[in-house]
Amino acid sequence: MSTTPSQTVGPFYGYALPFAKGGEIAPAGHPDALAVHGYVYDGAGAPVPDALIEIWQPAPDGSRRGAPGSLRRDPVTGAVIGRSDVGFTGFGRVGTDADGHYELRTMPPGGVPYLSVIVFARGLLHHLHTRIYLPGLTDTVTDPLLAGLEPERRATLLAVAHGERLHRFDIRLQGDAEHEETVFLAFD
Amino acid sequence: MTTPLTQGRISEEIAERREAYTKAVTVGAPERSHPDRGYAPYRSSVLRHPGKPLVALHDPEAVELSGPVFGVTDVTALDHDLTRQHQGEPLGERIKVTGRVLDRDGRPVRGQLVEVWQANASGRYAHQRDDHPAPLDPNFTGVGRCLTDDQGAYEFVTVKPGAYPWRNHVNAWRPAHIHFSLFGNAFTQRLITQMYFPGDPLLAYDPILQSVTDDSARERLVAAYDHDLSTPEWSLGYRWDIVLDGPAATWIEEGR
Numbered sequence: 330m331s332t333t334p335s336q337t338v339g340p341f342y343g344y345a346l347p348f349a350k351g352g353e354i355a356p357a358g359h360p361d362a363l364a365v366h367g368y369v370y371d372g373a374g375a376p377v378p379d380a381l382i383e384i385w386q387p388a389p390d391g392s393r394r395g396a397p398g399s400l401r402r403d404p405v406t407g408a409v410i411g412r413s414d415v416g417f418t419g420f421g422r423v424g425t426d427a428d429g430h431y432e433l434r435t436m437p438p439g440g441v442p443y444l445s446v447i448v449f450a451r452g453l454l455h456h457l458h459t460r461i462y463l464p465g466l467t468d469t470v471t472d473p474l475l476a477g478l479e480p481e482r483r484a485t486l487l488a489v490a491h492g493e494r495l496h497r498f499d500i501r502l503q504g505d506a507e508h509e510e511t512v513f514l515a516f517d
Numbered sequence: 518m519t520t521p522l523t524q525g526r527i528s529e530e531i532a533e534r535r536e537a538y539t540k541a542v543t544v545g546a547p548e549r550s551h552p553d554r555g556y557a558p559y560r561s562s563v564l565r566h567p568g569k570p571l572v573a574l575h576d577p578e579a580v581e582l583s584g585p586v587f588g589v590t591d592v593t594a595l596d597h598d599l600t601r602q603h604q605g606e607p608l609g610e611r612i613k614v615t616g617r618v619l620d621r622d623g624r625p626v627r628g629q630l631v632e633v634w635q636a637n638a639s640g641r642y643a644h645q646r647d648d649h650p651a652p653l654d655p656n657f658t659g660v661g662r663c664l665t666d667d668q669g670a671y672e673f674v675t676v677k678p679g680a681y682p683w684r685n686h687v688n689a690w691r692p693a694h695i696h697f698s699l700f701g702n703a704f705t706q707r708l709i710t711q712m713y714f715p716g717d718p719l720l721a722y723d724p725i726l727q728s729v730t731d732d733s734a735r736e737r738l739v740a741a742y743d744h745d746l747s748t749p750e751w752s753l754g755y756r757w758d759i760v761l762d763g764p765a766a767t768w769i770e771e772g773r
């Protein structure tokens with residue numbers, strides 16, 4: 330069947346799509362949780378304050394089934410009450426702030442060294458897939474994606490560790506004179 | 518002093534892009550449903566699209582071939598009815614919008630999350646950054662959610678959104694539309710798009726809709742008025758089916 334075309338998320342998703350604790354994928358206070366943060370930039374090197382980042386990953390035990398409850402609701406008030414700490418949903422969603430910054434807290438993915446990422450933004454007519462590779466877990470020689478990339482391209486997919494549990498990962502929607510564009514992926 | 522960017526100029530660029538696409542298809546280029554990310558008539562796209570080609574990944578173990586799941590704890594019974602989220606009734610023309618979410622093989626996408634958001638009947642979003650001087654409606658927020666059923670069907674009750682101005686060029690107006698966010702069974706099937714209304718005179722002027730340069734693909738973004746879905750003395754009905762893209766292979770775990 331012929332597919333339905335994509336359209337931009339536009340400027341006004343901010344009151345509709347982000348949800349409470351959308352970036353808190355890890356159970357509260359879990360000792361193994363890791364943080365990833367960074368900035369989204371455009372082709373002029375300016376931060377993008379209206380991008381939306383989604384994360385999908387296996388559970389720490391390697392399960393890719395996910396669990397419902399990312400947007401768990403109070404059945405009486407309808408308010409989003411956030412994930413329970415019982416099921417690991419593997420799904421996160423955060424908007425960038427006025428500085429183009431995002432942050433999330435999650436668990437190490439089981440069986441793979443990366444978090445899957447989708448970027449939406451005003452001005453972006455069709456979302457982009459990329460991956461956040463976690464340096465402590467990644468073998469750049471054997472990974473089927475990283476092994477095939479030139480070093481400067483590969484570097485755009487590698488989060489930079491700042492301490493044991495904090496990682497920086499910037500996303501450049503378009504390269505500029507000084508900065509390499511993030512590698513974006515096509516699945517077919 | 519810079520010349521104001523007119524609708525005439527934008528419309529010329531739209532026509533040029535569409536002709537170039539049609540010509541390319543005539544000489545053998547593949548037909549494309551999705552817009553080109555670098556579509557200059559939509560000025561905000563210029564600095565926000567990659568300049569390098571996407572890296573094709575053929576990996577049967579890719580995490581992206583699976584995807585998040587949602588369940589009854591993620592939605593409440595009233596979330597699909599945008600007219601019942603406040604004390605009073607919203608202003609505007611009450612409508613029902615329904616359809617099915619399918620994959621490329623025509624199989625229903627079951628139990629997945631559909632999210633919508635839209636302007637009110639006056640063309641104003643309940644979003645703090647919307648400064649269009651049209652009235653807010655205290656009885657309308659314009660956000661809804663539901664899960665698809667076993668046939669892949671979704672349904673929302675809402676009011677018809679109004680057109681609204683934006684600043685892409687002088688006298689730029691968005692046609693009435695409802696934003697849709699969809700999940701498939703794989704992360705690769707994720708889709709955010711917009712549904713339009715048939716017969717809207719603004720469709721031809723809008724660089725966001727016209728970024729879809731394939732005529733039949735563009736028509737797939739326009740819902741059909743369905744008289745059988747209209748409820749006597751109550752509401753008008755629109756039907757809009759959605760087909761998610763994504764690779765033929767999706768990752769299957771036993772027992773899912």
Ligand SMILES: [Fe+3]
Pocket residue numbers: 339341636691694696
């Ligand atoms: Fe809109």
